[in-house]
Amino acid sequence: GAGVSQSPSNKVTEKGKDVELRCDPISGHTALYWYRQSLGQGLEFLIYFQGNSAPDKSGLPSDRFSAERTGGSVSTLTIQRTQQEDSAVYLCASSLFTGGKGLAKNIQYFGAGTRLSVL
Amino acid sequence: DQQVKQNSPSLSVQEGRISILNCDYTNSMFDYFLWYKKYPAEGPTFLISISSIKDKNEDGRFTVFLNKSAKHLSLHIVPSQPGDSAVYFCAASANSGGSNYKLTFGKGTLLTVNP
Numbered sequence: 001g002a003g004v005s006q007s008p009s010n011k012v013t014e015k016g017k018d019v020e021l022r023c024d025p026i027s028g029h030t031a032l033y034w035y036r037q038s039l040g041q042g043l044e045f046l047i048y049f050q051g052n053s054a055p056d057k058s059g060l061p062s063d064r065f066s067a068e069r070t071g072g073s074v075s076t077l078t079i080q081r082t083q084q085e086d087s088a089v090y091l092c093a094s095s096l097f098t099g100g101k102g103l104a105k106n107i108q109y110f111g112a113g114t115r116l117s118v119l
Numbered sequence: 120d121q122q123v124k125q126n127s128p129s130l131s132v133q134e135g136r137i138s139i140l141n142c143d144y145t146n147s148m149f150d151y152f153l154w155y156k157k158y159p160a161e162g163p164t165f166l167i168s169i170s171s172i173k174d175k176n177e178d179g180r181f182t183v184f185l186n187k188s189a190k191h192l193s194l195h196i197v198p199s200q201p202g203d204s205a206v207y208f209c210a211a212s213a214n215s216g217g218s219n220y221k222l223t224f225g226k227g228t229l230l231t232v233n234p
Contacts, residue, residue: 004162031220033220033221033222035222035224040226041226042121042123042125042208042224042225042226042227043163043208043210043222043224044224045221045222045223048220048221050220055220056220056221091162091163093162097219097220099220105151105168105170106151106212106214106219106220106222107153107165107168108165108222109164109165110155110162110163110164111162112160112161112162113162
């Protein structure tokens with residue numbers, strides 16, 4: 001398909017286990033983003049990739065969270081030793097944004113998300 | 120501290136009437152604003168945007184108004200249709216400040232359009 005693809009769509013795990021979430025962005029989009037939406041909250045920025053580099057990881061909640069992107073395409077978000085407070089919908093987005101300042105439009109296109117439940 | 124606020128968690132409107140969704144922001148560095156629509160079990164989809172050099176942007180039934188002095192924007196949908204029923208998120212970015220990659224979202228407003 002032409003949109004952002006995320007897998008799995010749902011993930012149930014036990015507290016303390018590690019999980020990997022995958023994002024396949026729109027072809028040609030150099031920018032990739034991870035957001036998290038907890039129950040009743042807005043989308044919370046986690047990390048931004050430009051190509052394979054992550055200029056801004058400031059939104060990652062703790063060192064249990066990490067992300068990588070390879071080949072300027074697919075990204076994985078890894079959560080180690082999951083906790084119950086990690087339960088949320090994890091959303092990935094991509095865009096044509098190539099960096100730099102100024103009033104450049106940066107319209108981000110989102111996947112359907114991965115709903116993570118930590119028991 | 121929430122920098123983008125959508126104070127109405129829900130809004131119910133009759134089909135054919137106007138829907139007005141409101142959004143307030145506190146960060147004066149924000150200069151680009153977007154509205155996203157989200158259906159259940161789907162990702163947010165881009166609807167309309169406005170930059171701070173404008174005070175109005177229109178696209179079909181959707182119009183966004185920006186009042187910079189009040190740090191307030193609104194989305195008008197006219198006429199409202201049942202298919203518009205969804206959660207609407209307001210988002211902002213600080214393009215001139217170099218954080219134009221990062222969107223800051225409100226908590227969303229659930230719009231229900233009744234037939």
